[in-house]
Amino acid sequence: MKKHISRRDFLKLAGGAAVIAAGVGVLPPFVRKALAPDEVVEAQTPAPDLYWAGTDGWIYLPPDPPVGFYFPDDYAPAPFNTYIFGFRNVTGLTTVQKNNQKNHAQHNAPLFWANQYDPAHPKDFRVQLTNLGLGQRPDLVDSHTLHWHGFRNVIPFFDGEPTGSISVPIGRDFTYVYRPRDPGTYMYHCHVEDVEHVHMGMTGPVFIRPLQNGNTALYPSGKYVYNDGDGSTGHDREFVMFMSEVWAEAHWCDSHIQLPDWSDYHADFSLLNGRVYPDTIAPNSPINAATSINAHSVQRDANGELVAPVGYPQLQYQPLSSLITCKPGERVLLRFINLGFREAAMTLAGIKMRIVGRDATLMRGRDGTDTSYVTNTVLASAGESFDAIFTAPAYTGGSGSSGHGYDTYMVYNRRLTQVSNLSAGGFGGQATEVRVYPSGVAAQQYPNDWGM
């Protein structure tokens, strides 16, 4: 790559170095952007950090009661019952294995993460996208994109909004290149035919780790959400809480070559990390920790297929658990992301949370005023994210633990229409549990790791 530095760039570099020493994160956003150096020198066309494939597939939701003739879907292969569009992580698969994943999407789309772009050690973050086509709908020739929702100062070429840039036809590849300069919690989705592709499941979480990570002087773990300068976003464990919805009629329409009237939208199911309670507290699919560098490396078989969570074959394409495990005194980060179409009121019963970030921004005014706040409920709109930290209380072993060996605190959507699975009575939908163990929870190896 040709390296070219204009006079303006040079001034930015000079100014940037001084300010980075002081901590870029505390600067007003206007200044922060302008002072960031912007040159990367790498070998020609390095391999992508991640390789994503867009396709369709099938997932499982509690089949009783049915929703008219829309759900369970009569076309669904057992044990599944709901048609989706989605992404799969095909990093490291052979071409044959990759092509096998057509009609085997997962929900939600796989979480990925990266480190904040470091001007001192510049490295681009690359996500290659391919389009495998739709197995259930060979009549459709939709292109796909990767829109990183909230990525600041993106150029249209890498924004994934198809009208202002390009999208990826079936059988083609495109590599998105990012220099993520702003740590925090984001989401991504396909932006082609976006109401359909997003609702059908081509949507997932993404976050950026701050440059401050590794500094154990501010918080012993050295893990932070932002470059806070004071350790206020330090935490010991992190769990992504990604919210999406299923309107059964729309999913049935897509598998049956029909079109819904989207202005009649309503959510039949409300999902947390692609599942509904109590499946939300089922285990993660088996994950190879050592290779989970920028995304969960879910174990795959010889055909490249996902290995299902132990004991839950119906959750093969819903690999991400929402169970929150911790020990007393630990700070636990919950990254709430809502890519449903309705407001969610995620409540943590019995433990206060501090909201330290929102929409990938540290809760500070432009003059540094602390605007974080303490609450029991995160009210998250469509396309909004929150970073909430709670401190795990002491283990009581009281009546709530009932001899399980842990204390349980419920997390649920107080928008009560979204905390059921349509059945009469009983919790469902967007709900999960915090379990506080007296001991025996190992350090996390990846996000949403139970540590046990």
Next chain:
Amino acid sequence: MQPSGFKSLRLGIVLLLALSVGGLSLGAQTGAQRVAAATAPAIGLACTYGPTFTVDAKTGIITISDGNTVFMWSYSVGGQPFQYPGPVLCVNQGDTVTVIFHNTLSEDSSIIFPGQTNVLANGAPAQPQFDGTGKATSLTNVAPANGGSMTYSFVASNPGTYLYQSGTNPEKQARMGLSGALIVRPTSGANFAYNRADSRFTPEEEFLVFLTEIDPYQHSAAEQNLPFDLTTYHVHYWLLNGRTFPDTIADNFATRLPSQPYGSLARIHPYDATAHPYPGLARYINAGSEEYSHHPHGHNGVVIGRDGQPVAGPAGQDMSFEKYAINIGPGQTWDVLMQWYDAENYSMANPIPVTVPDISNMTTGMFYSGSPYLGVKGTLPPGTSSLNQCGEYYIISHNHALFQLDAWGMTMAGQITYLRIDPPLPNNCP
């Protein structure tokens, strides 16, 4: 779902129509619009200046981009043709604002000014109205049906963005379209949102984001003077500045939208420390009846004001916050600074660090220039047309409750607009 190319072809034709009225070639116009268009910009906030206004409540028709037309009630400049939404009333802090209201509707109506204090109605303090049993009938004094009048006045004490709307049966009248924007400019000047140095913005980049909704059955019932059961209220259209996409990106006072004068395309230049140091300002108003979550791509808005108050602490501390989801509640107003930085300075000389696929291996959008670089036009696949003029960038901004981008079954037809980023000046853009 793209079973055929017809839908995108149709959209393309509509867009061509929308853009063909660009620039200042406004063509033949009627009444109020001719008056306002003479001074208003083609893109950006289109003020009707006061501080004395004559406003009529009247009936009219708007068009939706699915091809439907909808019967509306709205406020219009006195004696001028129907428009929707109501005129953008612009005044200065400290002005005594007088609104002479004429009601041509077949039922009593009124105007309330949420956020204003000591409002007078015909010179006496404005009061809620009650029937003989003590039940409220209107939030303020009314102008009687079929030609009645009422004069409202108040001192615009606090700068900011405000809503005005019907206070009489608002569950019907406000939804029928009786609402509009009121802008109070601070004593600091028209390039500030508030009397704070950190609220300074670029005056050429001031935009209105006025969000409303329509249940076409309610409007049809009103047109036929039939009762409407509010328990069946079900929105099918969501509007931005009184239009649906792609009409939203047509210019202010576009000739083919004679009763919908306000465009919502935002046109800016990238940040530059000397040539363009200050951000733009988007004034969001939710005149609908539920929360909307608006998502501008490509930048985080800095929310500096809400409901006519700077977001500040008791000692003036800045408590503004960045948002990529501008989730604004019904009746709220938010003031949001917007700025786009050319963070990586990609250009032909500093190319993107990836090989651009051959044009036969990608699908291109109609706003795409054919090049990743700002100010550069490139090759597009044969048979495709581009509306891109000078290598400018188009970055979308839309409601993220994505079903609300629908117009009664037609997708990509609701609360959508674009941020147009032109190359730094001087450039070759028309």
